[in-house]
Amino acid sequence: MPEGEVVGLVGESGCGKTTAARALTGVVPANARIAGGRVTFGGRDLLAFGAKDWDGVRWRQIAFIPQSAMNSLDPVYRVGTQIREVLRHRGGLGRGESDRRVDELFSMVGIAPERQQDYPHQFSGGMRQRAAIALALALNPRLVIADEPVTALDVIVQRQVLDTFRDLQVRLGLSAILVTHDISVVAYACDRVVVMYAGKVVEAGPVRAVLEAPSHPYTMGLYNAFPDLGRASGTLVPIEGNPPDLRDPPKGCRFAPRCPFAVAKCREAQPPTVTVAPGHTAACWRLDEAPQLRQLAREEQTWLRSSTSAA
Amino acid sequence: MAEAAVAVPAAAAGRRFRLPKIDPYAAIGLTIYVVFFLVALFADRIATHDPLEILFDDDGNLLSNVAPGAAHVLGTTNLGRDIFSQLVMGTRNALIVGVSAAIVVASLGTLVGLVAGFFGKWVDTLLMRVADVALGIPFLPFVIVLAAFMGAQTSNVVIAVALLLWPNTARVIRSQVLTVRERAFIEAARVTGSSTWRILFVHVMPNILPLTFLYGSIAVGWAILTEASVSFLGFGPSDSISWGYMLQDAYGSQAMSRGTYFWFVPPGICIILVVVAGFFISRGYEEILFPKLKD
Amino acid sequence: MPRIVTRLLHMLLVLWAVATILFLMFRLMPGDPTLAYIDTTFSAEQRQQLLVMFGLDRPLHEQYFIYLWNLLQGELGTSFHYKRPVLDLVLSVLPNTVVLTFVSLLLAYIFGVLVGAWLAWRRGSWLEGVVIPSVLALRAAPEFWLGMVLLATLGFGLGIFPSGGANSPGATFSSEWARIFSLDYAQHLVLPTLTLFLYLQGLPLLLMRSNMLEVMQEDFIMMARMKGLSERSIMLRHAARNAMLPVVTAFALGFGGSIGGNVVVESVFSWPGLGRLLVNAVAGNDYPLAQGAFLLITMFLVVMNFVADLLYSALDPRVSHG
Ligand SMILES: Nc1ncnc2c1ncn2[C@@H]1O[C@H](COP(=O)(O)OP(=O)(O)OP(=O)(O)O)[C@@H](O)[C@H]1O
Numbered sequence: 001m002p003e004g005e006v007v008g009l010v011g012e013s014g015c016g017k018t019t020a021a022r023a024l025t026g027v028v029p030a031n032a033r034i035a036g037g038r039v040t041f042g043g044r045d046l047l048a049f050g051a052k053d054w055d056g057v058r059w060r061q062i063a064f065i066p067q068s069a070m071n072s073l074d075p076v077y078r079v080g081t082q083i084r085e086v087l088r089h090r091g092g093l094g095r096g097e098s099d100r101r102v103d104e105l106f107s108m109v110g111i112a113p114e115r116q117q118d119y120p121h122q123f124s125g126g127m128r129q130r131a132a133i134a135l136a137l138a139l140n141p142r143l144v145i146a147d148e149p150v151t152a153l154d155v156i157v158q159r160q161v162l163d164t165f166r167d168l169q170v171r172l173g174l175s176a177i178l179v180t181h182d183i184s185v186v187a188y189a190c191d192r193v194v195v196m197y198a199g200k201v202v203e204a205g206p207v208r209a210v211l212e213a214p215s216h217p218y219t220m221g222l223y224n225a226f227p228d229l230g231r232a233s234g235t236l237v238p239i240e241g242n243p244p245d246l247r248d249p250p251k252g253c254r255f256a257p258r259c260p261f262a263v264a265k266c267r268e269a270q271p272p273t274v275t276v277a278p279g280h281t282a283a284c285w286r287l288d289e290a291p292q293l294r295q296l297a298r299e300e301q302t303w304l305r306s307s308t309s310a311a
Numbered sequence: 312m313a314e315a316a317v318a319v320p321a322a323a324a325g326r327r328f329r330l331p332k333i334d335p336y337a338a339i340g341l342t343i344y345v346v347f348f349l350v351a352l353f354a355d356r357i358a359t360h361d362p363l364e365i366l367f368d369d370d371g372n373l374l375s376n377v378a379p380g381a382a383h384v385l386g387t388t389n390l391g392r393d394i395f396s397q398l399v400m401g402t403r404n405a406l407i408v409g410v411s412a413a414i415v416v417a418s419l420g421t422l423v424g425l426v427a428g429f430f431g432k433w434v435d436t437l438l439m440r441v442a443d444v445a446l447g448i449p450f451l452p453f454v455i456v457l458a459a460f461m462g463a464q465t466s467n468v469v470i471a472v473a474l475l476l477w478p479n480t481a482r483v484i485r486s487q488v489l490t491v492r493e494r495a496f497i498e499a500a501r502v503t504g505s506s507t508w509r510i511l512f513v514h515v516m517p518n519i520l521p522l523t524f525l526y527g528s529i530a531v532g533w534a535i536l537t538e539a540s541v542s543f544l545g546f547g548p549s550d551s552i553s554w555g556y557m558l559q560d561a562y563g564s565q566a567m568s569r570g571t572y573f574w575f576v577p578p579g580i581c582i583i584l585v586v587v588a589g590f591f592i593s594r595g596y597e598e599i600l601f602p603k604l605k606d
Numbered sequence: 607m608p609r610i611v612t613r614l615l616h617m618l619l620v621l622w623a624v625a626t627i628l629f630l631m632f633r634l635m636p637g638d639p640t641l642a643y644i645d646t647t648f649s650a651e652q653r654q655q656l657l658v659m660f661g662l663d664r665p666l667h668e669q670y671f672i673y674l675w676n677l678l679q680g681e682l683g684t685s686f687h688y689k690r691p692v693l694d695l696v697l698s699v700l701p702n703t704v705v706l707t708f709v710s711l712l713l714a715y716i717f718g719v720l721v722g723a724w725l726a727w728r729r730g731s732w733l734e735g736v737v738i739p740s741v742l743a744l745r746a747a748p749e750f751w752l753g754m755v756l757l758a759t760l761g762f763g764l765g766i767f768p769s770g771g772a773n774s775p776g777a778t779f780s781s782e783w784a785r786i787f788s789l790d791y792a793q794h795l796v797l798p799t800l801t802l803f804l805y806l807q808g809l810p811l812l813l814m815r816s817n818m819l820e821v822m823q824e825d826f827i828m829m830a831r832m833k834g835l836s837e838r839s840i841m842l843r844h845a846a847r848n849a850m851l852p853v854v855t856a857f858a859l860g861f862g863g864s865i866g867g868n869v870v871v872e873s874v875f876s877w878p879g880l881g882r883l884l885v886n887a888v889a890g891n892d893y894p895l896a897q898g899a900f901l902l903i904t905m906f907l908v909v910m911n912f913v914a915d916l917l918y919s920a921l922d923p924r925v926s927h928g
């Protein structure tokens with residue numbers, strides 16, 4: 001996780017992005033079990049954290065911008081009060097200081113400071129997301145995790161809120177993780193991208209490299225599924241099928257059931273994560289054929305169910 | 312009459328049993344119902360004495376306040392009546408009151424809810440205003456006044472209970488109908504030219520019948536409780552034995568200061584069991600306990 | 607604003623409808639129609655006065671308007687039994703009922719909210735399996751029976767508490783307030799209050815528990831955890847505050863409902879309140895008194911329903927700041 005950069009975390013709806021992002025703050029439902037993998041932050045292993053360690057990190061170092069600010073703000077308290085709560089209980093600020101800070105935060109994200117007297121339901125969707133950004137920045141965190149901060153908004157407002165976010169990120173030198181299922185958001189606002197499929201990272205690297213030369217078939221497919229970046233023809237080609245049930249993932253490559261390039265090996269063993277270029281990794285058995293596959297992937301036919309036997 | 316009326320919970324029970332997974336609470340509730348139903352059915356044979364007969368021993372002395380024992384399972388009252396037999400016969404009365412009130416409440420509530428929800432517009436507004444008024448009337452005082460003025464008969468208690476209890480059922484049924492009505496299959500039925508009545512009875516009814524049974528099973532408990540209260544206050548029928556009557560008798564005869572617990576504790580336990588059984592079966596605790604909160 | 611107005615109109619409509627039902631109920635009773643206000647024990651002069659006051663010699667529809675007009679002025683007739691204005695009688699017992707209801711309701715709600723919230727927080731523990739059925743059983747028990755059991759055990763059995771009434775016979779007080787705040791009154795209050803408390807605590811307890819469970823699933827609770835707020839502050843400031851909304855409404859509704867529901871408890875403990883007055887009036891065919899007591903109970907119920915509505919909107923900014 002490079003300092004001062006925005007990393008995009010992309011994947012289909014339901015692939016576990018929110019879950020992964022929440023796990024980074026150590027807030028998981030009681031029935032969750034972290035089965036494997038490592039999470040490190042500032043050189044420390046978050047998975048080994050006790051309650052005390054978390055207390056130092058939560059919101060003070062890692063803050064969160066939720067998918068739906070409407071549900072994430074307590075409906076019975078004024079927006080300003082909720083920010084003040086964090087400032088005073090978590091930031092240790094006094095009454096006067098926290099009032100000043102709330103004003104400052106509101107103007108930073110572009111909401112008139114007098115609106116802090118409003119209740120969440122009185123805000124528009126865009127304002128609520130801005131308020132959520134203000135809330136996240138309250139304690140000057142080192143890392144901000146934004147879980148689809150703009151998905152619920154219309155395109156124009158999306159752009160405005162993203163601009164605000166990006167602008168503040170640069171100005172404050174924040175590191176940020178931007179979770180999204182929208183690859184155009186990644187292209188617009190991120191420096192690096194991590195592509196997830198069915199709870200696993202399938203490809204990671206600098207935005208330009210990943211988008212221009214995707215190495216994993218799933219990334220190629222995602223790319224096609226979005227019109228403004230996709231092929232000239234403009235038709236949208238969805239990836240057929242649905243993500244697997246995460247409680248019982250298929251063995252071998254998790255993408256195999258939907259991958260047009262799947263071979264026998266894919267269904268037997270999980271592909272290892274391989275570095276394809278400096279800072280660019282992917283996990284696929286057929287990485288060495290990537291250029292050819294990219295070629296094939298551009299053709300609509302490839303993605304139709306009937307022609308899955310490309311191998 | 313008794314048999315016909317009492318048969319309904321068994322029918323409701325049949326439906327429940329067909330559910331794929333039976334909730335343990337519901338199972339307990341059903342068991343309680345079945346036991347009381349059997350007791351009511353065979354009350355004549357289970358009772359050891361005539362509940363109203365004043366008993367004397369062989370020497371002609373009044374068998375007053377006899378402690379529980381072999382001859383009198385729960386002892387006798389201060390007037391020498393057998394408490395166990397009263398309890399058993401009281402079951403019959405309780406179930407008749409409970410079940411007949413439940414039938415009236417459930418059918419009236421369902422009918423009003425159906426009509427209001429299905430026809431909407433002014434019919435709906437009118438019926439719901441009437442429901443508001445019924446809910447604005449204090450429950451027990453109304454039943455007492457009505458029972459006192461119309462005559463102390465079991466049927467009047469049932470009528471009074473039904474008059475005030477139907478709105479809860481009607482409101483729930485109405486909102487259910489509103490949901491169901493919009494569903495696609497009804498649209499389809501409309502397109503293919505089914506008549507309004509056909510849609511109502513063929514498509515909407517089956518969706519709300521479970522709710523009808525649910526609210527019926529709650530009404531059983533309320534009616535029994537209400538009948539007991541009315542009897543306790545002395546406005547109940549004097550010719551038949553009910554649990555409320557037993558409690559009134561015990562209260563009036565200073566059973567509490569005498570500490571004759573076996574007299575007034577068992578009827579209360581029986582009432583609790585029957586009412587709790589209704590709660591358990593319906594499981595919608597909050598709605599049972601306070602239907603007005605959920606709208 | 608318009609919401610309050612509609613609710614107010616709605617309340618008046620219900621009050622009017624109930625008054626009308628009451629009128630019909632007492633007028634269409636079998637027997638002498640003047641029976642609603644005039645008893646044979648009244649003097650000829652008194653009878654004549656009442657006949658004119660309630661227009662009992664006029665056609666029914668005129669009687670109805672006279673009745674409504676009298677109601678608006680608080681004119682409820684004269685009690686057959688006490689030979690005193692009904693309004694004075696009902697108002698004189700009102701404080702006893704209000705005190706009994708309010709104290710027991712308040713205790714029940716404080717207890718219910720705390721235990722309910724705690725149960726939600728410790729959900730799934732074995733306690734649930736014990737507490738919930740017991741609460742339901744108490745809720746299913748007839749209030750008067752609970753009263754009888756308490757009377758037998760604590761009243762007669764231990765002999766700690768007086769068995770009935772609101773004051774010891776012969777006790778005198780300088781004022782109504784002195785009476786209500788006396789130790790004697792408090793001692794008499796214990797058993798009826800305990801009875802009502804046991805009966806009433808189930809609703810807030812179960813309501814609070816289920817609301818808490820629901821609120822605890824909300825995203826803003828998850829967010830509060832991410833913010834690193836203390837568990838205490840999450841539970842109290844956020845979860846409980848939200849879960850309390852319907853409970854507060856239930857309190858107001860319960861207050862209105864209990865005034866009438868106290869009928870049996872007041873009878874068990876001979877508590878000189880509105881409910882007992884009603885029961886005695888009905889039993890003694892004291893029609894004007896029965897009508898008056900019934901009307902007052904209804905008014906309480908309807909007004910508290912209205913208050914509950916206002917309270918809800920005051921406490922929920924989604925309604926009050928629409
Ligand atoms: N690694 C995992 N192992 C098992 N289950 C998972 C895993 N990740 C997520 N899930 C489950 O998958 C479901 C969807 O997860 P999540 O909400 O994180 O998806 P999402 O990518 O954020 O979707 P959306 O784009 O709709 O917000 C959840 O019920 C979650 O419990």
Ligand code: SF4
Pocket residue numbers: 216217218253254255256257259260261262263266271283284285286
């Ligand atoms: S490993 Fe096989 S199935 Fe998985 S993405 Fe690569 S080609 Fe497709």
Ligand SMILES: [Mg+2]
Pocket residue numbers: 017018019067147148
């Ligand atoms: Mg998500």
